[in-house]
């Protein structure tokens with residue numbers, strides 16, 4: 407398979423799908439340039455190898471041409487990060503874009519207008535993909551966040567590049583991190599799944615059960631398991647219709663020799679608010695008018711002991727309502743345990759929207775091995791799906 411390292415970029419024009427879907431303020435200023443900074447290693451590699459770059463991305467969800475979502479607004483931020491001038495084309499495909507792409511000299515960069523100004527992008531339109539393909543001689547996909555979409559720029563365009571296509575650094579690193587957890591990681595492998603609902607994580611649980619040695623189930627999800635086993639969970643969040651499924655997961659895990667760890671106690675509140683009175687109860691003895699909102703101190707300790715045994719760790723989903731400062735202790739404590747175990751040599755991958763928000767909130771994002779940038783793409787990978795954007799490069 408081709409990679410950024412073994413493909414020649416000398417005198418080539420690389421058409422790169424990046425993820426510049428960055429937040430903007432009301433004046434069109436970039437408020438968080440993380441995604442722009444993350445794309446630099448791939449761009450710089452190609453420029454240093456004697457190539458030029460045609461960058462394409464979406465920004466927001468425009469309906470047709472929308473100046474408020476023009477990528478022209480990010481040019482100055484990109485220039486600052488890249489340390490050089492960037493050409494901008496106010497069109498995506500067509501004569502003007504082709505002329506500007508052809509005029510590029512080695513070492514130069516061109517940014518195209520927002521791909522989603524054309525609805526052919528999300529439709530995966532073949533003619534639009536062919537028009538995009540005219541802009542480059544090599545195709546590079548470096549956008550993990552959209553790799554689960556069979557859009558023109560993420561998937562369909564790849565078919566016009568026979569051998570001359572590869573993953574960028576960012577996408578390659580995402581694939582490697584997920585692969586470490588799912589297939590090649592050092593044992594024991596631990597997955598920690600939290601968040602609100604069993605139903606949204608069930609496909610992940612089913613897929614990873616045969617791949618892990620330990621599984622911590624925390625957050626709101628845990629209560630369905632506790633109630634299914636006969637526990638009293640008060641007015642904690644629960645999906646009654648998923649209780650048989652919870653029992654069958656516990657059974658399946660036992661057959662597979664996978665240890666499932668549930669919280670043993672809980673920090674509960676009387677209503678769903680930050681300042682509600684708080685009390686700790688055993689996880690299966692929550693009084694009727696109380697609601698479990700965070701892992702309790704004994705759970706923190708028992709989860710810490712599990713994390714300490716693991717060599718490979720996947721974390722998806724918070725252990726409580728971490729958005730309320732009074733109920734973020736369990737999630738924070740788990741983050742600290744993972745950081746300590748990472749420092750002791752384990753590989754740790756944090757992915758999926760809310761756990762990423764949590765590690766950022768606690769300032770832990772640089773202290774775990776890898777934080778995944780793609781919410782939906784990450785979840786679909788963990789569900790065992792082959793992402794179309796990845797398959798298109800491997801084809």
Ligand code: AMP
Nearest residue numbers: 601602625626698699723725726727760
């Ligand atoms: P998810 O998107 O499925 O990972 O769920 C994340 C959400 O789960 C966060 O917004 C948390 O506030 C919520 N959550 C975690 N624990 C609980 C709980 N015990 N009760 C209600 N919501 C919870």
